[in-house]
Amino acid sequence: MHAVSVATRPQLSHLRALESEAIHVMREVAAEFERPVLLFSGGKDSIVLLRLAEKAFRPAPFPFPLMHVDTGHNFAEVIEFRDRRVAELGERLIVASVQDSIDRGRVVEETGPRASRNRLQTTTLLDAIAEHSFDAAFGGARRDEERARAKERVFSFRDDFGQWDPKNQRPELWNLYNGRINRGEHVRVFPLSNWTELDVWEYIDQESLEVPSIYFAHERDVFRRDGMLYAMSPFTELIDGEEVITETVRYRTVGDMSCTGGVVSQAATLDEVVLEIAATRLTERGETRADDRVSEAAMEDRKKAGYF
Amino acid sequence: MTLDLLRFTTAGSVDDGKSTLIGRLLYDAKQVFEDQLEHVQEASERRGGEGALDLALLTDGLRAEREQGITIDVAYRYFATAKRRFIIADCPGHQQYTRNMVTGASTADVSVVLLDARRGVLEQSKRHAFISALLGIPHMVVAVNKMDLVDYARERFEELVADFAGFASKLGAGTGWRRIDVSYIPMSALEGDNVVERSARMEWYTGPVLLDFLEQVDVAYDHPDERPARFPVQWVIRPAAASADYRGYAGQLASGALRRGDEVAVLPAGGRTRIAAIDTFDGELDEAMAPMSFTLRLEDELDISRGSLICHPDEAPQVGRVLTADVCWMTDAPLRPGGRYVLKHTSQSVTAAVDAIDDVIDVHTLERSEPPEELSLNDIGRVRLRTSAPLAFDAYSSNRRTGSFILIDEAGNGTVGAGMIAGSAA
Numbered sequence: 001m002h003a004v005s006v007a008t009r010p011q012l013s014h015l016r017a018l019e020s021e022a023i024h025v026m027r028e029v030a031a032e033f034e035r036p037v038l039l040f041s042g043g044k045d046s047i048v049l050l051r052l053a054e055k056a057f058r059p060a061p062f063p064f065p066l067m068h069v070d071t072g073h074n075f076a077e078v079i080e081f082r083d084r085r086v087a088e089l090g091e092r093l094i095v096a097s098v099q100d101s102i103d104r105g106r107v108v109e110e111t112g113p114r115a116s117r118n119r120l121q122t123t124t125l126l127d128a129i130a131e132h133s134f135d136a137a138f139g140g141a142r143r144d145e146e147r148a149r150a151k152e153r154v155f156s157f158r159d160d161f162g163q164w165d166p167k168n169q170r171p172e173l174w175n176l177y178n179g180r181i182n183r184g185e186h187v188r189v190f191p192l193s194n195w196t197e198l199d200v201w202e203y204i205d206q207e208s209l210e211v212p213s214i215y216f217a218h219e220r221d222v223f224r225r226d227g228m229l230y231a232m233s234p235f236t237e238l239i240d241g242e243e244v245i246t247e248t249v250r251y252r253t254v255g256d257m258s259c260t261g262g263v264v265s266q267a268a269t270l271d272e273v274v275l276e277i278a279a280t281r282l283t284e285r286g287e288t289r290a291d292d293r294v295s296e297a298a299m300e301d302r303k304k305a306g307y308f
Numbered sequence: 309m310t311l312d313l314l315r316f317t318t319a320g321s322v323d324d325g326k327s328t329l330i331g332r333l334l335y336d337a338k339q340v341f342e343d344q345l346e347h348v349q350e351a352s353e354r355r356g357g358e359g360a361l362d363l364a365l366l367t368d369g370l371r372a373e374r375e376q377g378i379t380i381d382v383a384y385r386y387f388a389t390a391k392r393r394f395i396i397a398d399c400p401g402h403q404q405y406t407r408n409m410v411t412g413a414s415t416a417d418v419s420v421v422l423l424d425a426r427r428g429v430l431e432q433s434k435r436h437a438f439i440s441a442l443l444g445i446p447h448m449v450v451a452v453n454k455m456d457l458v459d460y461a462r463e464r465f466e467e468l469v470a471d472f473a474g475f476a477s478k479l480g481a482g483t484g485w486r487r488i489d490v491s492y493i494p495m496s497a498l499e500g501d502n503v504v505e506r507s508a509r510m511e512w513y514t515g516p517v518l519l520d521f522l523e524q525v526d527v528a529y530d531h532p533d534e535r536p537a538r539f540p541v542q543w544v545i546r547p548a549a550a551s552a553d554y555r556g557y558a559g560q561l562a563s564g565a566l567r568r569g570d571e572v573a574v575l576p577a578g579g580r581t582r583i584a585a586i587d588t589f590d591g592e593l594d595e596a597m598a599p600m601s602f603t604l605r606l607e608d609e610l611d612i613s614r615g616s617l618i619c620h621p622d623e624a625p626q627v628g629r630v631l632t633a634d635v636c637w638m639t640d641a642p643l644r645p646g647g648r649y650v651l652k653h654t655s656q657s658v659t660a661a662v663d664a665i666d667d668v669i670d671v672h673t674l675e676r677s678e679p680p681e682e683l684s685l686n687d688i689g690r691v692r693l694r695t696s697a698p699l700a701f702d703a704y705s706s707n708r709r710t711g712s713f714i715l716i717d718e719a720g721n722g723t724v725g726a727g728m729i730a731g732s733a734a
């Protein structure tokens with residue numbers, strides 16, 4: 001008998017099982033779509049996506065480019081990391097700029113102290129997808145981040161307006177994914193659907209992946225608003241009563257500076273970050289993304305508009 | 309800490325206590341996220357909660373969506389204990405959502421079927437047990453819930469076990485479906501008896517509590533008996549770089565194990581060669597086992613492409629263009645003889661024509677009907693299909709990955725059916 005008897009066979013660790021599943025998803029997309037793209041934001045989830053792409057396609061180059069939807073309000077550390085990482089990989093990066101969309105009148109800049117370019121990204125992203133006729137876009141979204149995502153598909157179908165309609169989503173059985181679409185439609189693909197935040201960090205630790213420095217405790221000028229600590233930036237408009245304080249913080253996500261809250265933390269190494277997350281009860285979304293606290297429906301509506 | 313990963317599906321009729329059970333698992337397993345607790349606190353006040361934390365609120369998202377009419381679907385929940393990582397496929401308990409149960413069950417290692425101790429074994433509970441067997445889930449746990457409402461009475465529990473076992477025994481033998489082992493646990497999700505902590509009020513029950521069972525049950529990737537190796541080729545790696553004359557066949561091992569030097573056959577095209585190397589990004593392996601993803605290098609240049617299946621020559625699967633399969637129909641427009649669909653099986657897509665529909669299964673009595681005109685939404689029936697190109701397949705009861713397929717509507721592109729191959733029609 002060739003097969004090793006199951007009883008003696010060691011089980012795959014959960015990270016290896018999740019990794020193997022994600023690699024399978026990436027290869028299905030490479031095989032069944034003409035023009036995939038990997039959305040790379042410099043964040044921890046997309047960093048894991050890059051490593052999974054290496055595992056799926058090396059020694060060949062990735063069969064798709066990377067794309068960053070750049071709000072222009074990023075942490076400087078993240079942009080520096082992004083460019084260095086892409087160069088190291090020898091892969092191609094397309095930058096879709098929200099500022100361009102504003103300049104071309106495609107979107108209107110929000111004003112006021114709570115303004116953020118977060119919502120403008122949708123138009124920039126959909127315009128870029130149309131411009132490059134991408135038909136599949138890898139994203140780092142995970143079902144565990146937010147209850148509204150518990151039902152999200154691995155292949156999340158978007159119509160020719162880039163919209164997500166719950167009735168159009170396809171049942172996903174076994175590991176058989178249906179990637180058939182018409183011209184002008186595209187699929188968002190989420191290889192990390194079954195990963196938790198803790199899995200992502202443990203994988204980063206296991207693979208010793210580099211992440212932007214702001215994930216670790218560092219001193220920074222911040223201000224407190226709605227129970228969150230926001231970084232002072234050239235775009236900050238303080239509301240009266242808010243004052244700038246220096247705090248040792250770290251960030252659990254690396255979104256747009258104006259709406260990504262930091263947490264007071266001493267976690268300076270990967271192990272300390274993993275320990276902190278294992279102990280913390282707050283899901284990253286609940287705690288640090290301002291606009292998600294508005295209402296759970298906000299997530300659902302923005303997904304319908306094709307935001308992620 | 310290396311954990312392993314268990315997938316289980318939960319099903320029960322509405323109000324059997326599924327949301328409460330899942331909430332209890334998450335809550336007691338100390339994995340509840342505080343911000344969700346905050347929501348629960350606010351939601352409790354909003355609904356004039358009696359102050360006591362209403363556990364079911366933790367998963368009320370499913371019920372809330374039911375009220376909002378968003379298409380009801382499988383919701384995936386995640387939690388971990390010190391021993392294992394869990395993925396719950398939480399299927400709605402509605403009558404007409406067979407397709408969601410089938411979806412959730414397709415990847416599950418364990419099926420948790422809820423019963424309400426007072427209402428007993430409902431028609432729906434039988435449907436859930438049947439679908440779990442049809443989808444080849446090796447282990448089933450019957451959670452006899454709401455024992456607090458029957459004074460934790462052993463007699464009532466044993467009565468329900470006998471009732472359910474009578475039905476479950478029909479699922480195994482002779483139906484061609486996989487033999488499933490069934491366990492029964494008396495519990496109260498609301499009071500927390502035997503979910504995570506052992507109940508002080510049911511000393512007569514000495515079996516494992518639910519979480520113990522879930523932490524110990526084997527998550528053998530394939531069915532306990534040894535599985536022949538099945539490696540569907542997904543993607544050919546051929547770097548354009550001049551230096552690399554590398555040619556690798558990449559995929560995820562569906563079952564069994566492969567070793568460097570093994571003689572292998574390539575199907576359906578045919579041809580034999582040996583494994584020269586098993587490559588991964590982290591270096592070569594001497595041996596690989598399901599469900600690993602890796603890249604094979606072979607000693608001979610053969611006609612291999614996406615959709616080819618690599619296996620050991622003396623354990624080859626069936627190859628053919630004629631299939632009979634139990635199909636769960638998942639869309640409004642009915643399945644009729646003569647219908648044509650795209651059929652996706654492992655990494656291969658072909659066109660399939662429906663030659664005949666042999667029967668529709670009555671999910672409560674398990675009887676197979678006379679040949680019907682058509683299969684409608686949520687029907688499960690035996691269908692005979694002819695494919696445009698040969699497939700290398702196994703019966704579903706012996707291999708869930710090489711024995712399953714989906715049907716895709718050629719015009720609308722939707723996934724309209726899920727198939728479990730019964731065996732070649734020849």
Ligand SMILES: Nc1nc2c(ncn2[C@@H]2O[C@H](COP(=O)(O)OP(=O)(O)O)[C@@H](O)[C@H]2O)c(=O)[nH]1
Pocket residue numbers: 320321322323324325326327328329364401453454455456457495496497498499
């Ligand atoms: N007495 C008692 N009530 C329960 C138990 N489990 C759930 N319930 C109640 O049964 C009702 C339905 O529970 P729920 O979890 O929403 O059921 P679902 O529709 O299957 O999700 C709720 O009022 C629960 O509080 C139990 O073990 N004992």
